[in-house]
Structures are given as C-alpha cells and as structure tokens.
Amino acid sequence: MAKQRVLITGVSRFLGGRLAQRLESDPEIEGIIGVDTDEPTIDLQRTEFVRADIRNPLIIKVLKAGEIDTLVHASVVATPAGAGGRSNMKEINVIGTLQLLAAAQKHEGLKKVVMKSSTAIYGSEPTDPAIFTEEMAPRSQPRTGYAKDAVEVENYARGFGRRRPDVTLTILRFANFIGPLIDTPLTRYFQLPVMPTPFGFDPRMQFLHEDDAIEALYSAVRDTHPGTFNVSGDGVLYLSQAIRLAGKVPMPILLPFANVVAAAVRRTGLVDFSPEQIRFLLYGRVGDVARLKEVFGFTPQHTTREAFEDFVATRRLARIFTSEQAEQWEQDVYRFLSRRPAWAGSI
Amino acid sequence: MAEPSASGAEVIKIEEARSPGRCQARTSDGKRCRNRADTTGYCTTHHPAEPSEPTALEMVLQDVLAFMRRRATGDYHVDDFGFDKDLTESVLLPALRPLFKNYWRIDQTGVSSIPETGPALFVCNHSGTLPLDALMVKVGVFEERRRHIRLLAADLALSLPIVGELARKGGSTLACEEDAMRLLDGGEAVAVFPEGFKGIGKPFRERYRLQRFGRGGFVEVALRAQVPIIPVAIVGAEEIFPMIANLKPLARLFGFPYFPVTPTFPFLGPLGMIPLPSKWVIEYGEPISTADFGSDGSIDPMLVFNLTDQVRDTIQQMLYRNLIGRRNAFF
Numbered sequence: 061m062a063k064q065r066v067l068i069t070g071v072s073r074f075l076g077g078r079l080a081q082r083l084e085s086d087p088e089i090e091g092i093i094g095v096d097t098d099e100p101t102i103d104l105q106r107t108e109f110v111r112a113d114i115r116n117p118l119i120i121k122v123l124k125a126g127e128i129d130t131l132v133h134a135s136v137v138a139t140p141a142g143a144g145g146r147s148n149m150k151e152i153n154v155i156g157t158l159q160l161l162a163a164a165q166k167h168e169g170l171k172k173v174v175m176k177s178s179t180a181i182y183g184s185e186p187t188d189p190a191i192f193t194e195e196m197a198p199r200s201q202p203r204t205g206y207a208k209d210a211v212e213v214e215n216y217a218r219g220f221g222r223r224r225p226d227v228t229l230t231i232l233r234f235a236n237f238i239g240p241l242i243d244t245p246l247t248r249y250f251q252l253p254v255m256p257t258p259f260g261f262d263p264r265m266q267f268l269h270e271d272d273a274i275e276a277l278y279s280a281v282r283d284t285h286p287g288t289f290n291v292s293g294d295g296v297l298y299l300s301q302a303i304r305l306a307g308k309v310p311m312p313i314l315l316p317f318a319n320v321v322a323a324a325v326r327r328t329g330l331v332d333f334s335p336e337q338i339r340f341l342l343y344g345r346v347g348d349v350a351r352l353k354e355v356f357g358f359t360p361q362h363t364t365r366e367a368f369e370d371f372v373a374t375r376r377l378a379r380i381f382t383s384e385q386a387e388q389w390e391q392d393v394y395r396f397l398s399r400r401p402a403w404a405g406s407i
Numbered sequence: 408m409a410e411p412s413a414s415g416a417e418v419i420k421i422e423e424a425r426s427p428g429r430c431q432a433r434t435s436d437g438k439r440c441r442n443r444a445d446t447t448g449y450c451t452t453h454h455p456a457e458p459s460e461p462t463a464l465e466m467v468l469q470d471v472l473a474f475m476r477r478r479a480t481g482d483y484h485v486d487d488f489g490f491d492k493d494l495t496e497s498v499l500l501p502a503l504r505p506l507f508k509n510y511w512r513i514d515q516t517g518v519s520s521i522p523e524t525g526p527a528l529f530v531c532n533h534s535g536t537l538p539l540d541a542l543m544v545k546v547g548v549f550e551e552r553r554r555h556i557r558l559l560a561a562d563l564a565l566s567l568p569i570v571g572e573l574a575r576k577g578g579s580t581l582a583c584e585e586d587a588m589r590l591l592d593g594g595e596a597v598a599v600f601p602e603g604f605k606g607i608g609k610p611f612r613e614r615y616r617l618q619r620f621g622r623g624g625f626v627e628v629a630l631r632a633q634v635p636i637i638p639v640a641i642v643g644a645e646e647i648f649p650m651i652a653n654l655k656p657l658a659r660l661f662g663f664p665y666f667p668v669t670p671t672f673p674f675l676g677p678l679g680m681i682p683l684p685s686k687w688v689i690e691y692g693e694p695i696s697t698a699d700f701g702s703d704g705s706i707d708p709m710l711v712f713n714l715t716d717q718v719r720d721t722i723q724q725m726l727y728r729n730l731i732g733r734r735n736a737f738f
C-alpha cells in the first residue's frame with residue numbers, strides 16, 4: 061500500500077496512544093488523526109488530535125477531511141470504571157461502534173478497518189471446548205458486560221464488512237494484556253498484596269505482552285490481513301502458577317462468598333471485578349493462535365509466561381520470596397535432612 | 408578443622424618432600440598432622456568428606472524438595488489444555504497407584520495393543536457410579552507405556568470445584584469433537600467413555616450390559632483423524648458401588664444425573680463413600696484400523712453407525728469372556 065492516512069479512535073487510551081506513537085515512527089504513514097474525548101496523556105509528535113465523541117455525526121467530516129484510508133477502532137472499553145458506569149460503557153462500546161461504522165460506510169476513500177476485540181467473546185464455561193479457534197462460538201453467548209459488548213461490536217463489524225466488501229476488515233481478538241505499563245483489572249489484581257482466588261478452581265490464562273499487542277495492531281494497519289484472529293502469546297499459565305511466579309499469597313474464597321469478596325474489593329477501588337471476570341477466574345479461557353501465526357504471519361515476541369514474567373520483573377511486585385531464595389532453601393533443607401549422624405559414618 | 412594447606416603450591420611441594428607419606432592436613436592447633444597418609448595424601452582421621460553416592464532415601468528426599476521448590480515458584484509447564492505433567496507424575500499418579508495395585512489388584516491383558524507412541528482412541532465401557540474406572544485406565548496405560556492417556560470427561564465433572572481442577576491438571580478435557588480432534592492431531596492417546604452417565608449410573612442388576620454408545624461421535628472423530636480405535640473392557644468396576652436405587656428427586660435437587668443408593672451409601676454416611684475392594688481386569692482389545700476408510704468416512708452415517716456397533720459388540724464380547732473367566736467379584 062502507498063502512503064497511508066490513519067484514524068485511531070481511543071487515542072488517549074493505552075493501546076490507541078502507543079499505536080499512534082508506533083505509526084509516527086513510520087515514514088510510510090503520511091498522516092495520523094487521533095480521536096478521543098480526553099486529551100492524550102502521552103507525548104505525540106505529528107498525530108493530530110481531534111476531541112470528538114465517535115457517536116457524534118461530526119466523525120464523518122473528520123474521515124473525509126482527513127482523507128483517511130485506514131480506520132483503527134480501539135476505543136472499545138473493557139471496564140465500567142474506565143467509562144463511568146456500565147450503561148455509559150455500553151453506550152460508548154455498542155452505540156459508538158454502530159455510529160462510527162455507519163460513518164465509515166459513507167466514506168468511499170476507506171480501504172481498511174482494524175477492530176480491537178477480545179477473546180472475552182468466547183466466555184468462560186466448562187461446557188465449551190478447551191481451546192477456541194476463530195470459527196467456534198461458545199455454546200451459550202455471553203449475556204453480560206464487556207463480553208456481550210464485544211460480541212455486538214464484532215457483529216456490527218461483520219455487517220459493515222458485508223456492506224463494504226472493498227474494505228479490508230481485520231478483527232483482532234486480544235487475550236488479556238499484560239506488561240510493564242498497561243493498566244487493566246488483571247494487572248491490578250496481580251498487584252494486590254493478597255490475592256483472593258476461587259477455592260477449588262484454577263483457570264487457564266493467556267497473556268499478550270503490551271508491545272506485542274501494539275505490533276499486531278501496527279502490522280494490521282500496514283499490511284493486508286483480512287479476517288478474524290486470536291492474538292495471544294504462546295502457552296498458558298494457571299492462575300495458581302501465575303501467583304507463584306509473581307511470589308504472591310493467594311487467599312482461596314469459597315464460591316458462595318466470591319461475589320461478596322468481589323464487591324468488597326471493588327469498593328476499595330483497587331480492582332474492578334465484574335461478574336464475567338469472576339467467571340473467568342473459575343474456568344479461564346484459551347484461544348488458538350495457529351491462524352495468527354500461519355495466516356496473519358505474526359508470532360508474538362513473548363510467550364504467555366515471558367509476558368507475565370516481564371510484568372512481574374518490571375512492576376517490582378512485592379514478593380514473599382524469590383526463586384533464588386527457594387533454591388537456597390531447597391539445598392539447606394536437603395543438607396540438614398540428609399546429614400548422617402556421626403555414628404553412622406562407619407556403616 | 409581438617410584443611411589442606413592452601414598457602415601456595417610451592418610450599419606444599421617442599422613440605423611434601425620433607426615428609427613423604429605424611430598426612431597433608433593440619434591439626435586443630437595449626438601444626439602439620441604427623442599421621443601416615445594413605446593413597447589420597449591424608450590420614451584416616453583427616454580424610455576429606457567425599458561426596459558419597461546418595462542413598463535411595465536421599466534421592467527421594469531430593470525429588471520431593473525439588474518438586475516443592477518447583478511448585479512454590481511456579482517453575483513448571485502446563486499445556487494448552489491445562490495438563491500439568493509435573494503434578495500428575497509426582498502426585499496424582501502416585502496417589503492412585505495403590506488403588507490400582509493393592510486395592511483393586513488390577514490385572515491388565517492385551518497390553519500389546521497399547522501403542523508406544525502416536526495417536527489412538529481408546530474406547531472403554533463405563534461403570535461404578537463414580538468414574539474411577541477412567542482413572543484406573545489412566546494409571547494402567549502409564550504403568551505399561553509411560554505415556555499419559557488423555558481422558559475425555561463430562562462437562563459436569565469439569566464444572567465441579569477441586570474435581571474439575573484436578574481433572575484438567577491430570578490431562579482430561581471436555582468430551583467434545585473439537586478437543587478430541589486437537590488431541591489426536593497432536594499425537595496423543597485419548598480415552599473416551601461413550602456410555603457416559605448412562606454407563607456409570609446404571610443400576611446394579613444391569614451390570615456389564617453396555618448402554619447406548621451415544622451417537623457414534625467417537626467413531627466420526629477416529630475416522631476424521633484416521634487413528635486406530637482400541638476397544639477396552641473394564642471388569643470389576645461395576646462392583647465398587649453397587650447401585651441399588653436412584654433417588655431421582657435428590658439428583659434433580661443437586662443437579663446430578665443420578666443420586667445413588669448402595670448397600671453402604673447413604674446409610675453409613677461418608678463411610679459409604681469407600682468403594683468395595685473388587686478384583687479388576689482391564690483388557691485391551693485388538694486395534695480397529697480406520698485408515699482404510701479415508702477421512703471421508705466420517706461423513707458416511709452408515710459407516711459410522713456400523714463401526715459404532717462393531718466397537719460396542721467387541722467390548723461386550725470382551726466383557727463376557729472376562730466375566731466367565733473370573734471366579735468371584737472380589738478375588
């Protein structure tokens with residue numbers, strides 16, 4: 061593709077902003093317009109910022125005046141706290157996407173749309189296959205929260221794709237982000253001094269390093285990758301394993317009390333636990349990344365475990381002990397227990 | 408303490424020359440030891456502690472400590488299905504082995520049918536009120552081949568606290584086409600129990616009578632993946648919890664497929680949960696090849712139907728043969 065002009069929604073949020081930075085360093089990107097309701101907090105050089113709500117019909121003017129050929133929709137929010145309440149979140153996610161895609165459909169110059177989605181659309185149920193490929197749908201569609209929004213947003217996107225077959229539509233279903241800088245309910249969860257976990261359950265988790273997420277978005281903008289892709293680091297971690305890698309203390313909670321504890325944690329403002337996230341902490345979720353590697357042609361630099369270890373190392377989480385200490389203790393205990401009494405020396 | 412003089416290589420040489428055959432060590436007051444040295448250059452008192460071969464007990468201790476360290480620091484690998492090899496080999500299988508060897512004294516026959524490597528679909532009969540027979544097949548295959556068979560489990564089992572967690576860590580996953588195909592494509596040995604709850608939850612009077620084999624989904628999977636089907640007959644599991652009656656209202660209340668009444672449960676309370684020590688035999692039948700049918704075979708319902716019947720009949724015959732051969736359910 062020749063010189064590109066890109067519009068990014070949600071440029072004041074982490075991924076949108078970092079993507080804009082990444083695109084700025086590429087001379088093939090002629091122009092970048094960032095749209096959001098708040099001013100970006102990070103340093104952007106040549107990105108033009110437009111303070112606008114994507115629900116505003118003005119957005120079509122921005123698309124046309126800016127001669128935008130690539131639209132990156134990254135403003136779908138995952139947490140009610142980040143959007144000012146659940147109803148507002150739904151408004152931004154669902155109605156926002158609807159309006160944005162309606163405007164995009166009217167803009168003839170558009171060649172490419174990149175949508176940020178999530179593996180959350182697969183839900184977390186014991187009745188579903190252990191590993192989701194992009195074609196699979198959960199037996200029961202998510203009915204609440206962010207997952208439901210993500211399902212609806214993807215449906216709108218696919219509808220748009222049918223009406224504008226000339227536009228390359230890329231939907232990226234991201235696993236849980238993790239890394240040195242990104243702030244999500246999950247990163248906050250792992251920063252709690254004592255981590256409440258559901259007793260008797262251990263979910264499988266996939267992580268995507270924030271840098272890999274930016275690279276995946278960048279690659280979707282620069283190259284042509286039509287289709288839907290799960291995006292995650294290789295491999296899985298159990299929650300219990302992640303807690304041990306982070307050197308944290310788990311506090312198992314019996315399931316009937318889970319909602320009470322989640323509400324208490326939510327009230328402290330430390331972690332925004334929504335009901336579907338509690339479901340996630342019971343049964344976990346894993347997406348298949350074969351299509352990402354083989355069709356999209358992108359392999360994240362960090363595996364799930366490496367991404368998590370980078371998060372642990374850079375955030376300097378308060379650990380109860382390090383792995384070096386554990387090794388030392390192992391040797392000490394062995395030496396103590398295997399020490400033969402003096403009288404046994406001659407035997 | 409006994410310490411070889413370490414003040415420099417030359418000095419040692421001179422002193423050695425002055426007193427050949429003397430111990431190199433220094434005594435506690437700093438003087439040279441005057442005892443006669445053996446071939447190592449030290450006397451018997453000052454013999455440096457040699458790293459002796461660890462005893463069997465010490466090796467166990469090493470393993471246990473290393474395992475505890477790995478668990479405490481998260482230093483182990485799980486696959487995408489959640490199979491935790493470290494935990495399975497160090498804890499789950501050793502915990503089940505006494506049941507296999509000493510309690511039910513399981514004899515295995517036809518073990519030459521178990522492939523050393525490569526994918527295979529084990530199709531087994533299912534009985535015993537609780538799916539302990541599946542766990543015993545897992546132990547049995549590991550004992551013979553050191554390979555981990557992947558059990559396909561009901562969603563109910565995977566949704567339960569603790570049980571579901573341990574099932575996943577032990578390598579089980581949901582009995583569905585997607586998971587079975589993925590495991591077989593990865594070269595794994597997979598075990599399926601097509602009778603499902605109809606099999607383990609059947610009344611005692613119907614023991615060893617195979618129930619309907621689902622809709623033959625397992626045959627479709629085997630045909631699509633082009634892997635051999637290995638029929639497995641498990642004799643003895645029917646007697647561990649003889650189910651006299653099924654309290655359906657209670658089952659509905661708890662959301663279970665059945666609520667068993669056995670001679671000991673629920674009358675003896677938790678004691679009634681102890682399974683009876685029947686004598687088991689697990690027979691592995693001749694592998695049934697699916698390669699001849701081509702992968703299109705899976706879309707031929709007649710072929711699927713016939714193969715399902717063939718596998719079912721084979722297992723039923725194996726069950727009858729073993730039942731005739733045994734003297735008593737408990738010896």
